[in-house]
Amino acid sequence: MSRAGTGTAEGPAEGVPLDAGPLSGRHGAERTCIVTRRAQPPANMVRFVLGPDGRVVTDLRARLPGRGAWITASREAVAEAVRKRLFQRAFKTKDAAAEADLPERVAAGLRDDLRQGLALANKAGCVVAGFAKVEAAIGDRTGVAAVIQAADGSPDGRRKIVAALHRRHGDAISRVPIIDDLSNEELDMALGRDHVIHAALVAGVGAAGCLSRWRRYRSFQGVAATTEEPGPARDGETVSPLLDDDVTDLTGTPQVAGSRDDGNPQGLG
Known part of the structure; x- marks a missing residue:
């Protein structure tokens, strides 16, 4: 008699269909997670395909060719798929190689996706x-639409931004997400500017897409969105001694060319 979870016909991945390719099916059609067997919108999931060498490849944009397996966007779900060899069952081959660090690589990919x-x-x-x-x-x-704070920014500057949100929204502050996952260096790379500590998303298609990527990254990490004092300052951890941009604007503060977060791209006045 078959036993669930042992690689037999009753295993979690058995009977869960792979998609037929990135351009197949109705737009926005739900996909079934090979771990939970629950159907969900693709925005809440991560797609995986088999590479030419038989390794499991993460397809965050759901554009890679070949049949794909879908997993709920959760570190625990991906780890379970690796541990229980569910990729081998889903792709119906023992050669499907999913390495133990796949959850970490997915998290890193989602972080890069957020930055993009x-x-x-x-x-x-x-x-x-x-x-x-x-x-x-x-x-x-x-x-x-959202406030962006460098994870290693000045606690004082971060508190001032949160205070500004309270003045503007009062008890409704929870409707303004605070993105505090990226470091000063990562924000610099994303925005093409130097010393970015504070930024904000304003309404627009680009803002909606960025927020969607952020929510998927946070969901994968198992961290809820927050509007409270964010990041290391919230948790009482030591933060980098970066001068905040409201400090560098003060008269008499030494300036380094290109170091101010003045909202202008590098090289522009």
């Missing part, structure tokens, strides 16, 4: 950067 989403939002004109510009955008009639 922020870069695209910036190109679409949906990002403002610099303490003064972010504070002004928060107080503007249209407000902001």
Whole structure:
């Protein structure tokens, strides 16, 4: 008699169909997780395909050729798929190689995807950067879609931005997400600027796409969105001694060329 979870016909991945390729099926059609067997929208999941060498490859944009297996966007779910050899069952081959560090590689890929989403939002004109510009955008009639704080930024500057959100939204502050997952260096790379500590997403298609990538990354990491004091400052950890941009704007503060988060791309006045 067959036993569930032992690689027999009753194993979790058995009977879960692979998709027929990245361009197949109805737009937005739900996919079934090979771990939980639950059907969900693709936005809440991660697609995997087999590479030419038989290794399991993460397909975050769901564009790689070949039949794909889908897993709920959760570190635990991916780890379980690796541990129980569910990729071998789903792809119906013992040669499907899923390495133990696959959850870490998916997390790193989702983080890169978030950074790329922020870069695209910036190109679409949906990002403002610099303490003064972010504070002004928060107080503007249209407000902001999200606030971005460098994870290693100054605790004082971060508290001031949260205070500005409270002044603007009061108890409704929870509707403004705070993205505090990326470091100062990562924000610099994404926005093509130096010393980015504070930024904000304003309404637009680019902002919506960036937020979607952020939510998937946070969901995978098992961390809820927050509007409280974010990151290391919230947790009482030591943060890097980066000068905040509201500090570097003060008269008499030494300036290094290209070091200010003034909201302008590098090389522009």
